[in-house]
Amino acid sequence: MGRMHTPGKGISGSAIPYKRTPPAWLKVSPTEVNDQVCKLAKKGMTPSQIGVVLRDSHGIGLVKNVTGNKIVRILKANGLAPEIPEDLYFLIKKAVSVRKHLEVNRKDFDAKFRLILIESRIHRLSRYYKSVKALPPTWK
Numbered sequence: 001m002g003r004m005h006t007p008g009k010g011i012s013g014s015a016i017p018y019k020r021t022p023p024a025w026l027k028v029s030p031t032e033v034n035d036q037v038c039k040l041a042k043k044g045m046t047p048s049q050i051g052v053v054l055r056d057s058h059g060i061g062l063v064k065n066v067t068g069n070k071i072v073r074i075l076k077a078n079g080l081a082p083e084i085p086e087d088l089y090f091l092i093k094k095a096v097s098v099r100k101h102l103e104v105n106r107k108d109f110d111a112k113f114r115l116i117l118i119e120s121r122i123h124r125l126s127r128y129y130k131s132v133k134a135l136p137p138t139w140k
Helices: 030-042 047-058 063-067 071-077 086-104 109-131
Strands: none
Touching (some): 030 063
16 A cells, blocks of 8 residues: 555555564563653653653663553553644644745645645544544544
8 A cells, every 4th residue: 555645655664573572681670661651751752752762762662562551551541641642743733834834925835735635634534533532523
């Protein structure tokens, strides 16, 4: 399957390890990882930023292998999860910045077209999140 609004058919990306157990050299307990995730979330980091910090600074490749739960599930259990999903949030943020650009540059027809594509992605993603009950049904 190709990309949504481009002609590309690339499928490159990183692959997760086959083994679902934490590496033998990793000497971190699940409670320590949970505390670290909560501490980083209280600083205002998004779940993906938390994952990058844990990977780069603490050597924890996948939080799920260590704790048994993903980062967002840990945050939900502690009441720190974002109110709207991260991917939808950043799409909305991008659409707002393009709208702001269009207020100044009214003749930028390419930006106007890209805004339509971004907004269609927002509607598609919000429809999905409403169906899996991650967003309330009245969310607009």
